[in-house]
Amino acid sequence: MRPSTAGNLVSLFRLATRLNSKRFSTASAAKKKLSSSSSSPPTAKKKPSPSSSADDAAFKEYVSSINISPSVSKSAKYLLKNFKAPPSSTISDPPNSSLHGIVSDSLNSGCRDGEDESAKQLSTHASSILYDEMDLDWDDEYEDEECLGNVLELPWLSRMSNNNISWRRKDVVRERKQKWVVKNTQTTRFSKLVNMCAKKFGPEATIQIFGRLGQESGLKEYNALIKVCIEKAREATDEDVSLEQIYKAYQIFKLIREKGFKIQEETYGQFLMYLIDFGMVEEFFFFHELIKEENPDSLPRLAYYEMLLWVRFNNEVKIQELCHSAMADDAEEKSYVRECLLLALCESDRKQEFLMLLETLDITKVSSDESLKSLFRSLGKLFLEPFTEKFLLALKRSGVEAEKISTFISEYAISIPNSLVEDTIVKFQTLHSKLEVLPASAAYAKLIKYCCEFLKVHEALNVIDEALRS
Template identity: 35%
Template sequence: MGLQKLPGGRINRLIEMCGQKLGTECTVELFGRLGRDTGMKEYNALIRICIEKAKAMNYLLALCESDRKKDLLQLLEIVDVTKISPPFYVANIFKSLGRLMLESLAENLLLEFQICDCEPKNISNFIFSYVVSIPNLAVEDVISKVKSFHAIVEVVPSSTTYEDLITYCCNSLKVHDALEIVDEMCEMGLTLTIATLHSLLHASEESYDFNLFEGAFGMLKDLEKMNLTPTASMYNAIIAGYFREKNTYGALMVLKQMELADVKPDSQTFSYLISNCDRETDIIKYYEELKRFGVQVTKQIFMSLINAYANCGQFEKAKQVLSDKGIPVKNLNEIKSVLVSALASCGQITDALSIYEEIKQAGFRLEPKAIISLIEHLQPDGELSTLLLLLKELEDLDYWVDGCCRVILYCVRHKHLSSAVDLLKQLKDQFCNDELATEVLFDEVFSLIGESEPTYVQIGLDLLQVIKDELCLSPSRKCLDFLLSACVNAKDLQSSLLIWKEYEAAGLPHNVLSFLRMYQVLLASGKYNTAKMMLNQIPKADTHVRCVIKACQTSYAASNAVKKKTKKKGGKEER
């Protein structure tokens, strides 16, 4: 019987079988070649196959997103993953296997892809997708596991996988590992993309490791071997790093290298150079060079000029930058805010506040960073009312929290208890659903008390009472530790005994640190017998603990000897 004469039921079953094995497009093409016109019934059969596959695929991807292990395993038993396309979907499946740590299943699936002649670069991508999704895996282990999986399926890592690994290392600031991968790529004749190189240079800048930074700079000299053309932003990242390290000579050497490579400096280059000038002549020199190169004067350049002049003590010239007609109206307020911040940080508080008032009268708002700068530099001798007014200007929550903590610390220093309490209440209201954030912020306040003069103990105790009675919060261990430290500094035995009881009331068992601090207070107060009893309760297995105990005994023994000697001298004089 010819294909043309097959009954509808049989042809439908044949189409379904071919559709399952070959796919819908290949099936239509095959039947066309065999002389069978694709009619409505045949298309319906193919549509039914597509819908069933789409359902299965949607279920599979949904299970991958939800990480429902049992259901995912059941579906993977009936779905042929090697038939799934595009590869992006398969990568999502491997990511889920990684999150669920199903290593044996991942390995089996990778071997299946190898057998069915899947493109090596896709298999390499699946490996990377799986490994980086494994929870709590150190960067070194990620690199090792990626290599071992490639060895198992006998596939060479693709350039894309290498670059993904480099980016992964850079995001974790593991620049040393990233540079080793770059070396591997070069040995294999693979080249980096510009985007990956930018990522590597940025990570080098952020790593604060000068040796790695030098390595990244050395790599710039080998760009020709990688068939890459250097860009200004690559050199800018290196220049910024040198300036951050206060290495002006290194930054200028990079600038020279930039010139030799025939790379034209851009506005960002000159922004770094100008903002790090410590002489007025250098500011003028770089500004003239900027114009000679035809580089556009951006808002960053205007900001750099302001900061540079302010740092050189040329405050009037910093103010004169605002009169430049090249400043776009839309950037004027932002640049004025930079001037306020620069003046405040250089101690020119009166001028900074004056410009702040001008901005307000013009109907604009000061930028949050400038407000924080004003709050920070107003604190030594500013008025609380001004600080509270500045705090109200902050609308962004992160900046407001930063500013609020600074004003609370001011209140603690100047013993404005009621204002400190009011701000603590506002903080609690902002983080009513986040106890951890509230605890961290309160700990920051008490840390100041622990490091301050002895006279701060009482305001610390008052704040502790407020936290318990008015805010209905239990003090954290750090909070009590800081207060106990303040008692040590003040040699205040009575207050330390109160705080000692607070540990118990808060359900916090005394630990080595609290025992040591209490031991210090007892020695400082001359309660040697009680101190000896406390000493017996301190675990001494740790070397550092023994060193602290010895240092305390030496310190307070010497202090006691001086006191006795003074008393004896006083007695002789009386006789």
Template identity: 45%
Template sequence: MFLLLLLCFLLVEEDSVRLLTEDITSCFDGVIDVDSSYSPNSPVDSYGTVSLTSWETSATTTRLILRRKESTRDRKAKYAFRAHQTRRFDQLVKMCGQKLGPDSTIEILTRFGRSTGVKDCTSLLQVCVEKARKTDDEEVSLHQIFKAYKILEFMKERGYQIEEKSYGVVLSYLIDFGLVQEFHLFSDLIRDASLGPSLAYYEMLLWIRAEDDEKIQDLCYNLALYDGDDKSSFQQNFLLAFCDGDRKKELLPLLETFDIMEVSSMDDASKVFKSLGKLSLDSVAERFLLTFKVNDIKMDDISRFIFDFVVSNADLAVEDVISKFKTLHATLEMVPASKYYEKLIRYCCETFEVHWGLDVVDEMFKVGLLLSLETFHYLYAVCEDKKEYHLVHRIYSTMSSHGLEPDVETFRRMINLCVRMRDFEGAYAMVADMQRLNLVPNVSIYNAIMAGFFREKNIKGALTVLKQMQGANVQPDSHTYSYLLTNCTCEEDILVIRGQMEQSDVTFTKHVYMAMINAYAACGQFEKAKEVISVLVEENKQIKLLNLNEIKSVLVSALASNGQMSDALDVFTEIKQAGCVLEPKAAICLMEHLDTEGELTRLLEILEELKELLHFWVDGCIRVILYCVRRHKHLKTAIDLLEQVVEKGKMEADVGGSVFDRVFCEFAETEPREMQFGMDLLQAVKMKFNTRLSRKSLDFLLSACISANDLRSCFLIWKEYKEAGLPYNVLSYVRMYQVLLALGDNKSAEGILNKIPTDDYHVNLVIQASQAKYIKADSPDEKKNKKKKKKKKNKVVG
């Protein structure tokens, strides 16, 4: 044991060793010691074989029944304990593999007297592959794959049955990274007659990913000549490989000869139908579905296959998916399973088509199926997430018309949506409906209405809600007081609310402390806002570090938002020194208000806090880029960060080309402007990203020439429209005309004016307004000079 702990100490931290040792020991206590006390002749087992003839009296009978029940409870307790400990041990094996590595883990298990089984080895193989996938170092990944090979070799030497769940994860990794030689090395190691069909799947997938058509055709040819008893298994595995690789060319001939009833599992059948949907093979899907029905496959499974098929076709609009789902069920003369109707509703919501999801709800009721309240709760949650609050009335109407009674939680969600769209009258109508159904509004419902009034700055309405709570004998909770504190306008109000909380014994949650900080900061009591933290630490030594960090992050936001940047940065430094990370919203708030000269280094430091959160990181990164543009400095930093944003933006729909528009918009709005920085930024974007700027970005740059008084840049930008493949339109000409007038080049402006159509009333208004603004009226002396020049010119001509 001493040598084992010493080994662990050399490999992991001291605390980890202590916890690891205790957990492993406890697991062995559960897995080994519990079994060691059991024997076939134990009392527990003997009560199970007592004959009826031994029950001579009712007292004896009662006593034996009680003893039987007790023994049954003991058995269940031991079984539950063993199951829990086994799961816990499996987790620990994986943790050991991650901390110590596979070799050391196997050694530890051996020293504890526990032989390493197939399950343990499978966990360690997964650890090796996870580490290989995470690293960018080729040497490290190859080392992990070598360890995986040794584990499989160890399993083979022990005579273990190597199943697909063990080797599959390794072969999948080799296929994904195109490691052909390594794949064959592993295949030779684990090859066995019983594994032939399964290995055939991975081998075919390997050549599909490698796009080696010759190898693929060779395997297909060999399969056509093969006549073994397991030919259907090989066909199925080739079929699954073609489905995974989207190989329509090879898939079609195989589908013509393959008997879908030979598929080994419903999951595999589901994979086939997903591929049929993706490749739009409607006739084949209908044939397979009819085969399933004729062979009495469960209707629920057929509904599943229809759902998988229709939602996998990316070319179908949502309404077409719904139509095909209904049509296929009608063709088979069956009613869709309720479970897959609900999945179809969720599919509609996930594709931002909530109203189509509600049409599916109506369809369910038409065919006599009922929806659970949980699904309606999901719909309400989606409406809130997508900000389609108005749909709450339609959903509620659907529930009412079909006699489905909401519970308190349903009403809370509906009332919250009404409040979100400022429909307080509708919210109170729902409160009245609750009372008619003998449901009592709880504090969460009143809180939702109060929060809505506060968002609208309707203090009177919010206080009315508080009175209604008192009238209904509903006690305020910590959220109620948080709302009240956040909206305090003076220190006296804060003290009153704190006093009420202390009298009502409401728990001071982290949200309450956050509200107090925001309230004090809003009242200008910054020292008292900071005191909340110190008092909190003094009064509660056991406060969770995470909660304390969240509260400190709110303090950073409150100070930054109210102009106390120096104090906010000091608190940020404290958080860093404590080994914690600033909360993302606080980091964004700090970056938003940190706008003075010479703060780029600090901004980059704050940006580092967001590196694990893509959405917030992108937001923060754009803010740093805009800072660089506002200062007309740090061009290299701006371009480097833009490159990172665009790269990360490939994983986010709302990030990409639009970021350039934001950058050039920021440049156009910054005073004073240095057009050289804007032109350098333009060239850097073109060269670095090999992209064409949008019309919007060029419009911003063109407008910036006015305040920069830069006619030369104006003509250069005008040429960029043509280079970007953007034809000049009416708006382009009008904007160029305005810029030229503003810069005093009336001759060039006149040439642009001749190209603008005069049949649009609004365009003419813009032109007249531009002329009135930029063309100066001539003074009397200038008018006389012009008349003299004109007369002189006429005489010369005469």
């Protein structure tokens, strides 16, 4: 309540008290006079004294002069009208619990019913002042009376305790965590289920089972079934059993095509690696042509598997043909073909062909970090330090992060064969100094693991101290 309102109400109630005391004394005197003159004959009715009428007029004029704003907050009215004392309170409820009734009762306590209308008017003015001028902080929050009533009437609100709120928060967190786990592991669990069913019942029965359950198999599930067939074909000691499993895998491969899925490396890579490992050249090129027709974008990766096939058979003519065809054109599409051929040569010891393709490679156009790691491991195996420094400097100039460059240095250093652990550490430090690159934490971790594999505990501790100082 604002100070001006408080002052107005204080003055108002003081005048009301003075008025009531005068009326009470007048009423007492009238009673005494009536009791003393009860034996005398009745006289004419006495008019109110001029002083009392003047006081009433002055009081009404003062009340009417008080500034009352016309707007009354709905929420303030609602809260005040519905206010009740707490159950533990010892104060008894008044007969009339509304604010208007309380003020009226207090002002009419000294007057008889219907004797004077001034008390009623006074109580009305006082109630309006209280309703209008009381300053409530929650006025803006509860603009709708019906909405506020619904909130206050919620049954669980009165029963809510701190323990219940804490428990509810934990329950909500648990529910969210369960939803997140299901969402992120649903595909993995379904793939595990497919693998288990395929091993128990076979690929064909598995497809039928999931079809009857109304679960349509996707590309990942089909790839999982193909993987199971190929694993069984590898494990089989009987050639007929192996061919039977490969035939089942081929049927699933055809089903993928019929479903309209794009044939990607996750699908055909398993087939081709099996055919390469078992030297099935005719079958390899049968699938090679089939995949090329279905997905022309897979030509660079098909070149990778073809290089693996000819390296396994040591077919020099075919290997040279692939290398020259990749170097014949400097187009962008040939860049990825050279990268794939280099990755295939990284898995062999054919240094001549590797150097031939390395001369034409733009290291900044290599497609992924994993491919770069594989290339630097091959550079370490073949003692090609000049190429290593050249490529690292080119990557640094192209804006590659220092952390990645440090990782490539560690891959190169630990891949050098027949090298002492101390020499590997020196090489690691020297390349970082030449390139002016700080070693990354991942590179330190890889070097520490390398030292531990050779049981070089002191060297590993020295690397740890160096990592902590940097």
